[in-house]
Amino acid sequence: MNLGPLIMRWLDELAECSEDMVELTRRYLTPEHAQAAEFVMQRMREAGMSAWLDAVGNVVGRFPGRRPDARRLILGSHLDTVRNAGKYDGALGVMLPIACLKTLHERGERLDYPVDVIAFGDEEGLRFQATLIGSRAVAGDFDPALLAMVDEDGVRLHEALRAFGLDPDAVDEARYRRGDVAGYVEVHIEQGPVLEAEERPIGVVTSITGATRLRVEVMGRAGHAGTVPMSLRRDALAAASEAVVAIERICLETPGAVGTVGVLRTMPGAVNVIPGVVEFTVDVRGESDACRRGALRSIEEAFKAIEDRRGVLFDYVTTHETGACECSPRLVEGLGGAIAAEGLEVRELPSGAGHDALAMAYLTDVGMIFVRCKDGISHHPAESMTGADAGVAARVLLRFLDAFDPGDREPRDQELRDREPKDRKPQDRGSSGRDADPGGVAAPEPGGGEAGRAGEEPDGTGGFA
């Protein structure tokens, strides 16, 4: 069985749903999003699933299991894209699981447990500058303040949901109940060069790295490029340059950390003036919070040493911070076991980019499979992967699904139902109608899950993804 060609054909067809004739751009809650959602729901129904749009515009497809008391597994990824995107980022993790379940359906097979495939409406954050809206709503971590965010045309999320045929006051209904969910598994292109360099079709993600961003201002003293002797200068750019090189060295020497200075501005910025002030950004990511914090401490020490030596001042603020999100050891092991059963060596690697799994970690255990992509290129029309690799990933996912033990659902007893309203956040809505839902969509119990929380601040630099 090779599902590669089917998956690649679906991905080509899905890429037709674009706001632009030439390049692929599909923003959240646009007509093209609706068109893509319709395409996905049709493929889901052909795969023996029931399918619908949830309260925040995610597509949900439900594949029933043999045991009604088993917890459900959620598979999925996102349908929205960046501007001028590739065909595989997000879409692969939606279409590949549907192809796997279609295979089971056509063989007349069922898994022990129910599976939901979710095509999240917003991950990239292109339209409202707030990432992971779809998965945060499902995870029960949606901040109603987001409803006031506006897109570039001044349309608020509140109005966009309405225009999409949804009730903005009912977003809460998209959330799942913790006790009913066994885990979340996402298949995604790697968006990096590691698997290709090692000639491996797929890998297992161990963690989604945390990130800290700083905005740094170096204050020296401007002066005439001809009259101030070298020994009397406080050149802010020379000091910043030392800092940039120190950041590179520190992150090279800290296992699991990467660091980037992506923006640097010199003031006053004239050919014959010694730079008086320099601003630059720092983006440090780490596989664990400990390694990221360790690298940041060393960077601060380096700033101090440069201050002392050069008589300049480093002033910096943190503009963004997210903790690392560890994938569940149980899922890492299960996915690794499925890869080994396919006769492949198991390659574990961290994800340097953010994904829906980051938001889903607020709800449940998460695991991810990365699929090799050409030249590590993503968020670009040149994004590419092979049908053969899609086929391998589909076989691995099917093996994983076959071996996965979801555990039983927690009983939905009266005591818990009585407790929920006062435990929920004050801005949350009432919960009428929740029990009528067949799929256990309801308020999660309080507590836990903070480690993987995607508490991003919009910093105007394009999100974490």
Ligand SMILES: [Zn+2]
């Ligand atoms: Zn993605």
